[in-house]
Amino acid sequence: MAVPYKHEPFTDFSVEQNRQVFQAALTDVQSKLGQEYPLVIGTQRVTTEEKIISRNPANKAEIVGMVSKATKQWADKAMEAALQAFETWRNEPVEARAHILFRAAAILRRRKHEFSALLVKEVGKPWKEADADTAEAIDFLEYYARQMMNLQRGIPVESRPGEHNTFHYIPLGVGLIISPFNFPLAIMAGTTVAAIVTGNTVILRPSDRAPVVAAKFVEMMEEAGLPAGVLNYLPGGEAEVGEYLVEHPKMRFISFTGSRAVGCRIYERAAIVQPGQKWLKRVIAEMGGKDAIIVDREADLELAAQSIVASAFGFSGQKCSACSRAIIVEDVYEQVLNRVVELTKQLKVGNPEEQSIFMGPVIDQASFDKIMGYIEIGKQEGRLMAGGEGDDSTGFFIQPTIFADVHPSARIMQEEIFGPVVAFTKAKDFDHALEIANHTEYGLTGAVISRNRAHLEKAREEFHVGNLYFNRGCTGAIVGYQPFGGFNMSGTDSKAGGPDYLILHMQAKTVSEAF
Ligand SMILES: NC(=O)c1ccc[n+]([C@@H]2O[C@H](COP(=O)([O-])OP(=O)(O)OC[C@H]3O[C@@H](n4cnc5c(N)ncnc54)[C@H](O)[C@@H]3O)[C@@H](O)[C@H]2O)c1
């Protein structure tokens, strides 16, 4: 019997000893930069000539690692390996599968700072954000292992006299995991192990902007006892490997997390039944957001300002949950705006290897250029109150940026920027604020800062987002506590880290025996 699930505590970096241990992990990771990582296909380690080069976004001259790049031929081999492994893995007792996840969680807990330090280097996460990413990966391992043990006997159904009915879950087959750069450990690991613990085998195609941490995770899963072929590591081109495998007739399901544009394309491609395909592919697609914090007239305004700053600029706004719209009731608009500007101007931006840094770089040149483009649009659509500048000479740094007096239909209020930019808009009253909040094609997270119970209850019913928070920011869902996923164009609302997530990776079978 496993002890009850509890989420992994975050590291307290105000403690000197914790700071020293983390600093040592950074030094250790630094000494191992630039290594090569092969593809992992069944029992084979494959080194290809062409490589994906992973660079430190805070210092683009620094190479974090070089990862072999798969082609279609290797994708076919990975499919063969995964299909073969499925024949045994599907029958592996659930307890045995769950125990591999428990062992992996224990290893990851022991190597926590090493993984977090790698996240600092590979995607530019500040210490606290990196630590939270690793903690979340541990949580997914612990939580899904327990969930699967609960589900193994299925769910009781009724039987009439003279019959015995059962209802239980069986795996689907081979799944494709496509993960984003921004939670390159937690989301990559969570989506992978959910598919595996339910008895499927997978091909993991990690983000080409964070493939090294995924390679390390795959090594760790092997160390935890995962048999060869269950998890195949296959970085490769978006079309050449990603789309090819999405369309593969033997692919049974796709678990995608990333942008709306890519998610919609995958959804569409997966819907086409290919020659020789015997099933309708299942697609889990968790996509972008245009998340809002509403501040009411009766509210703790300091809490509101702190929540907006943390949610808008944590990890440089590169969270699907990030607050990119601040909707403030007019009576308190200037006060909240001025305080947010004041707090924002105190934030330290720089290389996140330094512990005091609040905000590091954005992920790469393309992202930098896109965000700077939106800042130019913002200058036409609103009043620039803070930031607005970027520097890509050594890394991809953008100052936390605030625009005021933006129309709810403006582009920076409608399109996902995925960077440190927040737009403020004024609402006449709470109802108007709710109307503005829902005026988006997305529906991922939202928060309301209010002391008015009736308004909170109205938001509970009418604020149309998958994750709604009261009197706190709109980022930082915890596995098992706040299952995570969004409505509308934010995806299929699969609720990662929730009680029904694993079921999406299985098919239910009813057996009725007559006596
Ligand atoms: N809803 C959620 O839970 C959630 C969580 C994290 C990130 N996101 C979203 O992800 C986005 C940021 O991540 P990103 O920049 O890595 O997203 P992205 O869509 O650019 O890439 C996601 C993954 O898809 C791959 N990919 C790109 N084109 C592809 C194609 N044609 N076929 C197959 N695979 C392809 C990428 O290499 C990457 O591995 C944001 O939009 C963010 O909101 C959503």
Ligand SMILES: N[C@@H](CCC=O)C(=O)O
């Ligand atoms: N689950 C994370 C967001 C993941 C997307 O980027 C949060 O709740 O902030």
